[in-house]
């Protein structure tokens with residue numbers, strides 16, 4: 052492949068394709084973004100309710116153990132033995148009292164402190180660790196953790212601003228709307244691998260108008276459509292976005308008339324799927340938050356979920372979905388959430404379209420790093436919008452991205 | 459309770475015919491494999507083993523099967539592909555009125571212009587009953603082992 056000039060075109064309304072395909076840029080992203088001053092989403096408290104419960108997750112390319120200790124605190128530890136580097140934990144989730152490496156049996160407590168080294172004092176006067184070996188200096192690498200209303204975030208950098216400052220007041224308002232402090236009830240997981248750059252997933256959620264065109268299911272049943280009452284809001288950096296919308300009717304108007312996929316005759320055989328009840332303040336039926344850099348926190352009708360984005364090199368990412376409700380949900384509500392979960396995930400009535408189209412995007416741009424995409428819908432500015440016929444969230448996002456990456 | 463050789467072979471026919479219909483992309487016939495009161499659920503082994511209820515796909519009525527079928531055939535957007543279900547031997551227990559089976563499956567998926575890959579591997583856990591003089595699934599749980607689904611599942615499995 053020819054040497055790519057890694058430059059950014061003038062203005063906010065073009066996005067160069069090399070940012071989705073270039074290996075060196077990917078490596079810089081790991082350093083500057085995922086291992087840098089950001090709060091990475093690593094899970095929900097309801098996944099590890101009891102002392103000793105752990106889950107394995109990933110930040111960038113690194114494997115991370117998230118574990119609840121005896122005092123109820125949550126720790127995020129790099130999944131790598133301090134002795135010779137063995138990956139300590141292979142299971143996706145489980146429970147343990149201490150962490151023991153099978154290779155030479157170094158053991159750690161649930162905070163990552165080194166507890167024991169076999170043959171520490173030697174055997175029959177032979178061997179053993181040197182006098183000045185420090186147990187305290189040879190624990191697991193620990194990340195800083197922040198928990199807010201059941202959501203767990205971790206950072207590797209000392210320069211990361213406090214979580215509240217990092218999210219900004221406005222995004223926190225949306226965050227707290229869904230994670231409002233009630234205990235969460237875990238409903239389950241699903242995971243998929245999509246052959247596309249990780250940023251395309253964030254863009255897909257920030258790209259408000261595609262839902263009206265690509266997703267025939269959404270369009271037909273008015274769940275999310277350009278003619279709905281909507282808002283697109285960003286934080287000061289442009290990196291976090293909250294997009295909210297109110298469900299529209301199945302009617303023909305100047306918006307729906309322009310959507311080739313709109314079919315006003317389609318009806319569900321079992322309307323239970325869309326038996327939506329209002330459960331939050333306000334009329335919004337959809338709130339999709341992209342929280343920089345790696346999670347989508349979403350409400351679509353009564354289905355609530357996080358989608359964690361795990362990058363896998365420039366050309367692929369994994370999407371780890373976690374669906375949840377509230378501990379105080381009655382059985383009817385749980386059933387409703389589980390039925391509506393059909394909209395989302397790797398076989399989602401709407402989200403399966405996204406998995407397919409993102410891979411096609413990657414395939415389309417792969418051989419064209421010097422070309423660029425057009426993001427001019429709704430103008431060339433980066434200001435909040437009170438409708439969704441706009442690509443403003445993408446423009447704001449790339450303004451923020453360029454800042455972070457020094458581009 | 460014993461199950462007659464006739465019942466056993468009828469149950470195997472049902473399970474084979476189902477896989478064939480999907481591989482042939484004959485989705486119209488899909489809801490007809492289920493009883494009027496039915497449950498179809500694709501569930502990750504991870505969820506199944508920990509008692510978590512979330513399905514990757516859930517239909518708990520004939521109407522929902524119908525709606526899914528319509529969505530897969532008309533509404534969703536995905537590229538052309540072929541599927542091959544490979545089924546293991548059918549393990550049969552229960553009674554003639556309510557036959558319980560477990561059958562391993564692997565689904566190979568071939569996308570136009572790409573290599574064949576394994577979409578998922580797992581096990582069908584079925585409850586089969588007789589309705590209108592034909593065998594139907596009252597319950598079909600598709601428990602899949604595959605931790606990471608390659609992209610998406612664009613048909614019933």
Ligand code: FES
Nearest residue numbers: 132134135152155
């Ligand atoms: S590598 Fe873990 S104890 Fe030696």
Ligand SMILES: [Fe+2]
Nearest residue numbers: 255262266405
């Ligand atoms: Fe979408």
